[in-house]
Amino acid sequence: MSNSEVARDKTLVQSVDRAVAVLELLARNGEAGITEIAAELGVHKSSASRLVHTLQARELVEQEGERGPFRIGIGMLRFAGAVTGQLDYVRVGGPVCTELADRLGETVNIAVLDGDVALNVSQARGSSAVAAQNWVGQRTPLHATSSGKVLLAAAPADEQERLLSGELESCAPRTITDPVKLRYVLRRTAEDGFATCMEELEAGLHAVAVPVFGSRGDVVAAISAAGPAYRLSQKRMPEIVEELRVASRDLSVRMGHPVL
Amino acid sequence: MSNSEVARDKTLVQSVDRAVAVLELLARNGEAGITEIAAELGVHKSSASRLVHTLQARELVEQEGERGPFRIGIGMLRFAGAVTGQLDYVRVGGPVCTELADRLGETVNIAVLDGDVALNVSQARGSSAVAAQNWVGQRTPLHATSSGKVLLAAAPADEQERLLSGELESCAPRTITDPVKLRYVLRRTAEDGFATCMEELEAGLHAVAVPVFGSRGDVVAAISAAGPAYRLSQKRMPEIVEELRVASRDLSVRMGHPVL
DNA sequence: CACCGTGTTCCGTAATACGCAACGGAGGTT
DNA sequence: AACCTCCGTTGCGTATTACGGAACACGGTG
Numbered sequence: 001m002s003n004s005e006v007a008r009d010k011t012l013v014q015s016v017d018r019a020v021a022v023l024e025l026l027a028r029n030g031e032a033g034i035t036e037i038a039a040e041l042g043v044h045k046s047s048a049s050r051l052v053h054t055l056q057a058r059e060l061v062e063q064e065g066e067r068g069p070f071r072i073g074i075g076m077l078r079f080a081g082a083v084t085g086q087l088d089y090v091r092v093g094g095p096v097c098t099e100l101a102d103r104l105g106e107t108v109n110i111a112v113l114d115g116d117v118a119l120n121v122s123q124a125r126g127s128s129a130v131a132a133q134n135w136v137g138q139r140t141p142l143h144a145t146s147s148g149k150v151l152l153a154a155a156p157a158d159e160q161e162r163l164l165s166g167e168l169e170s171c172a173p174r175t176i177t178d179p180v181k182l183r184y185v186l187r188r189t190a191e192d193g194f195a196t197c198m199e200e201l202e203a204g205l206h207a208v209a210v211p212v213f214g215s216r217g218d219v220v221a222a223i224s225a226a227g228p229a230y231r232l233s234q235k236r237m238p239e240i241v242e243e244l245r246v247a248s249r250d251l252s253v254r255m256g257h258p259v260l
Numbered sequence: 261m262s263n264s265e266v267a268r269d270k271t272l273v274q275s276v277d278r279a280v281a282v283l284e285l286l287a288r289n290g291e292a293g294i295t296e297i298a299a300e301l302g303v304h305k306s307s308a309s310r311l312v313h314t315l316q317a318r319e320l321v322e323q324e325g326e327r328g329p330f331r332i333g334i335g336m337l338r339f340a341g342a343v344t345g346q347l348d349y350v351r352v353g354g355p356v357c358t359e360l361a362d363r364l365g366e367t368v369n370i371a372v373l374d375g376d377v378a379l380n381v382s383q384a385r386g387s388s389a390v391a392a393q394n395w396v397g398q399r400t401p402l403h404a405t406s407s408g409k410v411l412l413a414a415a416p417a418d419e420q421e422r423l424l425s426g427e428l429e430s431c432a433p434r435t436i437t438d439p440v441k442l443r444y445v446l447r448r449t450a451e452d453g454f455a456t457c458m459e460e461l462e463a464g465l466h467a468v469a470v471p472v473f474g475s476r477g478d479v480v481a482a483i484s485a486a487g488p489a490y491r492l493s494q495k496r497m498p499e500i501v502e503e504l505r506v507a508s509r510d511l512s513v514r515m516g517h518p519v520l
Numbered sequence: 521c522a523c524c525g526t527g528t529t530c531c532g533t534a535a536t537a538c539g540c541a542a543c544g545g546a547g548g549t550t
Numbered sequence: 551a552a553c554c555t556c557c558g559t560t561g562c563g564t565a566t567t568a569c570g571g572a573a574c575a576c577g578g579t580g
Contacts, residue, residue, distance in 0.1 A: 020318045027339050054277050072343045076339045078284065
């Protein structure tokens, strides 16, 4: 499902594209051996071996011990630093996330709009986090997450319609797949200034998000809290929304945007 | 100075190697145009263009607006998440850095030993940071940094000697380049449990570091504070060392290592 | 309006990365 | 302990692939 040759763009460099595919595979799987990588990319073992070793020479890939599977390497941090240097949300969002996560005891995320998906740029786990999953860098569907709804609700109308006209994939039993219903929810989101997500992405997972405003009053990101359904009850939402709003304002200020 | 062809390893994939060089260049410079990249790598503009666009298609590179210079792209966060998921120092070090940076008002770094250099894996800027430089992912010489001295002092004797026998590059007027003197300093570092760096890396820059211990009592990282010489005076050192020690213990605990 | 500096596109060439197959090493199994 | 199997690496020959050259397109500027 990764990259079937849908008429490869002639201007793209094949081996580089494959190398990035290797990195993406490792990021997704955590680790993988040469044979597995070769199979996944649909290339010969020798090719995979050479690609991996080239990346290893640059420390973008490393292997457990002498003869183990490969992982993403430490050298990648060089670039992570470079991207966080530009993306204010990341640099400044970390502390904000951490603080709020400590206070709520739930996992807190900051996400930005990236094309047709919500991209998590920062995260802090709550003290009572059950599964310690890392969402940083993960893309999540806009219609099935609280952050996504907030970002989508703030997007220009044509952008919104373009997405609504596409297929709304069902991620969990309660995912909103009806465009009409989603349109209504987005309107409510814009009015209320927050969005919830009740088992729409994953069974048993609730979340709630509020927008983060930029200097011109536009929505530049969303900050959300997520946790197990039994803990993030409907009743607790107003309290959490208020906490999120405080964090959101804090974030705006730290990013140098005048408070409204 | 980047990559002169010192008999390119035949098993390496040239274009992938070049692509990574592009990324490293962007990480270093912040941004660059096609022509500049081509010149720096010593390749033709057309080659550089293709490499960059391949990376852009995967969102590892993005450009400012429609016709601007190129930067490291958001897609890189995918990998950043993957590496931080494995490297405990990064995941857990962030909050610790932030807290200490807030308290001291100086920039705090966590570094690990990576071959012959100290690799900064986490950073938080102090409130009064003058230059907001990002050191995450940066490699710094072991003999000219406080973290480096701490890490080196804890390294096995043969490793230490190997490095001392190599050339000690002079980074600033006061860099220690004499192996005999450095050997003495390292012994002192091991005894004292901290190391300083007074304008040895950069004129006007002082720093001080303490070790971070792993579960078996071995040194796994170093945590350091850095700032302008006039602010990090010799007199203030004991106080800062004490703060660093607290943070170091905190870090060890958070990483699940039993306190000694 | 012509000029310079961008970056992109087309094209022919040969360098380059590919797939193949054989090799070498570890671990596990009988 | 010898066998076997699985994994990764190395040489090798081929043709795919990426490269460099030059011309082109696009803006900004004098």
